[in-house]
Amino acid sequence: MNNLQLKGTWNEMKGKLKQKYASLTDDDLILLEGKEDELYGRIQKKLGKTRAEIEKEISGL
Numbered sequence: 001m002n003n004l005q006l007k008g009t010w011n012e013m014k015g016k017l018k019q020k021y022a023s024l025t026d027d028d029l030i031l032l033e034g035k036e037d038e039l040y041g042r043i044q045k046k047l048g049k050t051r052a053e054i055e056k057e058i059s060g061l
Contacts, residue, residue, distance in 0.1 A: 003036055006058070016061045021047060 014029045028042050
């Protein structure tokens, strides 16, 4: 999933991620312009998964 697709559907995906992983908060899932790497880093730290695993999971939502 590219960044444009991610940004276009982020609110929907954010809700699904929060349902699946209760430990994720709104602060963890803030998507700021140019800060996608930071977002993935926060999610990686919280879930203990690799970026590739997270990207695969997000693209499957």
